[in-house]
Amino acid sequence: MNINIAILGFGTVGSGVAEVLDMNRASITEKTGRNIVLKHILDLREFPDSPYKDLVTHDAEEVFNDSELDIVVETIGGARIAYEFTKRALSLGKSVVTSNKELVSTHGVELLKIAAENNCSYLYEAAVGGGIPIIRPLYKCLAANEIVKIAGIVNGTTNYILSKMKDDGLTYEEALKGAQANGFAEANPTADVDGIDAQRKLSILSTIALNGRYVAPDRIHTEGISNLTLDDIEFEKEIGATLKLIAYFSKAEDGRPCIYVAPHYVSGSNLLSNVGGVFNAIMVEGNALGESMYYGKGAGMLPTASAVCSDILEAATTGGRPSESRLWREEGADITPYEDIVCDIVVRSAEGTDKLKEAFSGYDVSVLSGNAVLVKSIRHKDIDLTGLPGAKYFHYLG
Amino acid sequence: MNINIAILGFGTVGSGVAEVLDMNRASITEKTGRNIVLKHILDLREFPDSPYKDLVTHDAEEVFNDSELDIVVETIGGARIAYEFTKRALSLGKSVVTSNKELVSTHGVELLKIAAENNCSYLYEAAVGGGIPIIRPLYKCLAANEIVKIAGIVNGTTNYILSKMKDDGLTYEEALKGAQANGFAEANPTADVDGIDAQRKLSILSTIALNGRYVAPDRIHTEGISNLTLDDIEFEKEIGATLKLIAYFSKAEDGRPCIYVAPHYVSGSNLLSNVGGVFNAIMVEGNALGESMYYGKGAGMLPTASAVCSDILEAATTGGRPSESRLWREEGADITPYEDIVCDIVVRSAEGTDKLKEAFSGYDVSVLSGNAVLVKSIRHKDIDLTGLPGAKYFHYLG
Numbered sequence: 001m002n003i004n005i006a007i008l009g010f011g012t013v014g015s016g017v018a019e020v021l022d023m024n025r026a027s028i029t030e031k032t033g034r035n036i037v038l039k040h041i042l043d044l045r046e047f048p049d050s051p052y053k054d055l056v057t058h059d060a061e062e063v064f065n066d067s068e069l070d071i072v073v074e075t076i077g078g079a080r081i082a083y084e085f086t087k088r089a090l091s092l093g094k095s096v097v098t099s100n101k102e103l104v105s106t107h108g109v110e111l112l113k114i115a116a117e118n119n120c121s122y123l124y125e126a127a128v129g130g131g132i133p134i135i136r137p138l139y140k141c142l143a144a145n146e147i148v149k150i151a152g153i154v155n156g157t158t159n160y161i162l163s164k165m166k167d168d169g170l171t172y173e174e175a176l177k178g179a180q181a182n183g184f185a186e187a188n189p190t191a192d193v194d195g196i197d198a199q200r201k202l203s204i205l206s207t208i209a210l211n212g213r214y215v216a217p218d219r220i221h222t223e224g225i226s227n228l229t230l231d232d233i234e235f236e237k238e239i240g241a242t243l244k245l246i247a248y249f250s251k252a253e254d255g256r257p258c259i260y261v262a263p264h265y266v267s268g269s270n271l272l273s274n275v276g277g278v279f280n281a282i283m284v285e286g287n288a289l290g291e292s293m294y295y296g297k298g299a300g301m302l303p304t305a306s307a308v309c310s311d312i313l314e315a316a317t318t319g320g321r322p323s324e325s326r327l328w329r330e331e332g333a334d335i336t337p338y339e340d341i342v343c344d345i346v347v348r349s350a351e352g353t354d355k356l357k358e359a360f361s362g363y364d365v366s367v368l369s370g371n372a373v374l375v376k377s378i379r380h381k382d383i384d385l386t387g388l389p390g391a392k393y394f395h396y397l398g
Numbered sequence: 399m400n401i402n403i404a405i406l407g408f409g410t411v412g413s414g415v416a417e418v419l420d421m422n423r424a425s426i427t428e429k430t431g432r433n434i435v436l437k438h439i440l441d442l443r444e445f446p447d448s449p450y451k452d453l454v455t456h457d458a459e460e461v462f463n464d465s466e467l468d469i470v471v472e473t474i475g476g477a478r479i480a481y482e483f484t485k486r487a488l489s490l491g492k493s494v495v496t497s498n499k500e501l502v503s504t505h506g507v508e509l510l511k512i513a514a515e516n517n518c519s520y521l522y523e524a525a526v527g528g529g530i531p532i533i534r535p536l537y538k539c540l541a542a543n544e545i546v547k548i549a550g551i552v553n554g555t556t557n558y559i560l561s562k563m564k565d566d567g568l569t570y571e572e573a574l575k576g577a578q579a580n581g582f583a584e585a586n587p588t589a590d591v592d593g594i595d596a597q598r599k600l601s602i603l604s605t606i607a608l609n610g611r612y613v614a615p616d617r618i619h620t621e622g623i624s625n626l627t628l629d630d631i632e633f634e635k636e637i638g639a640t641l642k643l644i645a646y647f648s649k650a651e652d653g654r655p656c657i658y659v660a661p662h663y664v665s666g667s668n669l670l671s672n673v674g675g676v677f678n679a680i681m682v683e684g685n686a687l688g689e690s691m692y693y694g695k696g697a698g699m700l701p702t703a704s705a706v707c708s709d710i711l712e713a714a715t716t717g718g719r720p721s722e723s724r725l726w727r728e729e730g731a732d733i734t735p736y737e738d739i740v741c742d743i744v745v746r747s748a749e750g751t752d753k754l755k756e757a758f759s760g761y762d763v764s765v766l767s768g769n770a771v772l773v774k775s776i777r778h779k780d781i782d783l784t785g786l787p788g789a790k791y792f793h794y795l796g
Contacts, residue, residue, distance in 0.1 A: 133690070141705070211428050296688065
């Protein structure tokens with residue numbers, strides 16, 4: 001059976017989708033009984049050297065007026081034209097698959113609703129963790145669990161920078177330049193290094209973990225890595241931990257979720273501490289399953305295309321019928337204010353551990369090194385570093 | 399919508415299924431729109447102290463004659479009565495979900511065919527990796543990939559024993575006794591320590607990786623861990639690697655798969671080397687995705703029940719309609735004979751590295767320590783230890 005698709009936006013991911021579908025055509029057809037036919041590529045650019053150049057059009061009408069079109073692949077990015085095209089495709093009853101974390105995290109509620117109303121699917125496995133299977137495992141494989149915790153390295157750019165600072169002793173600025181030279185960071189790296197990309201992905205993961213109760217990205221307290229110093233990195237060895245930018249979700253005792261993005265010292269005994277370079281890994285704890293982890297390439301042409309193609313095949317084999325469980329709710333989730341979140345922190349001060357223990361008396365404090373302690377279960381608003389000049393604290397993940 | 403289920407075999411996993419469904423009932427219903435009703439428990443035993451005691455019956459006819467039954471959970475184990483019950487349920491058009499690796503690996507071809515013929519599903523997410531999502535990710539999330547490699551720690555008992563030998567300096571016999579005392583190994587540990595359990599799981603993973611071309615367990619060369627000595631374990635430190643029982647699948651240059659179970663020295667830079675205790679982890683490489691890894695609890699009541707329940711919910715929400723891609727083929731896969739498989743090995747000999755280099759001249763050999771070398775890309779039948787008295791070799795995973 002032929003399934004006709006159009007790719008909107010023929011950049012890295014879009015062209016990767018075309019390549020993966022051709023590279024594995026025989027195997028895909030054998031497995032699914034479907035032959036995926038790329039009919040249109042919508043892009044403003046020409047691709048004179050591409051084997052797909054004859055499929056390129058600049059005219060969106062040509063795509064949307066094709067009554068034989070089954071599935072639309074949105075790999076444009078951003079939340080403007082991609083938003084308009086996605087709404088239009090779903091309104092026509094065409095399933096849309098995407099890697100666009102910005103669009104899913106900001107307009108997911110509306111777009112999933114339009115899909116359901118038009119009996120088609122809006123699928124976004126590639127929006128979190130690149131090629132790593134995570135959206136479908138959360139929805140399907142952990143369906144019988146309550147998700148109690150998520151801790152993820154979900155941004156490859158920042159993980160690459162942190163790995164380079166650690167392994168090669170580079171400053172943040174040097175490591176960022178190297179990442180840009182190697183194509184692992186964009187010319188304007190803000191979305192990555194300030195944690196915005198991780199924030200969008202955590203918005204999606206949290207919403208799913210809360211059975212569709214929407215957590216908008218701008219409600220998530222977010223810290224990036226641009227203020228980290230080589231001292232912070234070198235301190236890793238002293239305490240046997242590694243600095244990682246962690247997207248964090250957990251259920252507090254009252255059941256309300258605690259959600260934030262911030263650098264964490266991750267204990268050497270935690271598998272996440274060994275996830276280096278541009279790799280991503282996401283730890284998910286379910287109340288039946290316990291801890292599980294998903295690891296792989298969080299970005300890149302073919303890995304991300306692998307995830308997009310898995311959604312194409314899902315839409316193709318289910319006839320586009322949406323799963324009701326995938327709907328998000330308009331009302332929004334009731335989340336814990338950042339100031340009230342209870343966490344574990346590492347505090348470092350040249351004043352020494354006696355002063356530190358004094359400052360955090362009343363808490364469960366353990367000494368990590370000559371000038372650092374681990375303080376357990378402290379509320380953010382109770383973290384008080386006055387009286388400890390030059391002291392610095394980070395979150396800790398055991 | 400109510401979905402009526404019966405649990406056949408109320409042991410650890412079966413009772414875990416009942417517990418998970420009750421524990422997370424509200425959340426499951428919210429997510430899926432289905433209320434899973436446990437109607438029958440078939441077991442030879444009585445469970446006078448169980449909250450489910452009133453559902454227990456010893457009469458299979460009571461279960462199979464219930465026309466309102468939707469899904470059968472087979473958690474009996476083995477391939478005798480479980481086989482008969484599964485055939486009967488599928489023939490009646492009732493979907494069956496199971497954690498029974500022995501039955502799936504030996505009769506999967508026939509049972510999946512009966513399911514397809516009767517428009518229902520035979521699902522076995524829990525048969526490999528316990529609670530870890532692996533079957534569905536392989537089928538769905540990596541659907542657009544050719545699977546080129548799998549390396550898995552798929553047996554928790556052996557991993558626990560190896561971890562104890564390493565961490566506590568116990569002999570194999572001591573570690574096994576400890577595992578039995580802690581409930582991590584059975585009184586008759588043969589299926590685990592001889593690698594039979596891993597063989598069955600690899601049979602399932604390989605068959606899926608080959609698009610349903612069946613790899614029967616008895617075609618898989620299998621070595622267990624019962625011959626490992628403390629010397630083998632202590633040698634780990636010398637070469638910065640950890641001994642793990644690995645279920646291995648890869649595509650040879652001619653496209654034919656290489657499939658075997660054997661202890662491997664796993665390099666410290668490989669995440670699998672850090673998977674300790676009863677945890678499982680499976681590395682899967684796709685030709686688009688690259689390397690990915692799935693980690694979690696490979697056994698235990700609630701983790702395994704978590705996977706069984708995910709299959710119950712899949713069968714419930716799809717109305718039991720089978721996915722054609724899940725069929726296995728009768729013809730069987732064309733696999734590389736063990737003797738012809740090319741692999742990397744670590745060879746240890748008191749004769750020293752000069753003698754070792756001489757014995758493996760013509761190969762890519764690197765010195766690992768004073769009395770051990772790594773030999774790359776050698777065919778099994780060409781491994782010749784004559785002339786190296788007392789020498790020993792193991793597979794190596796970089």
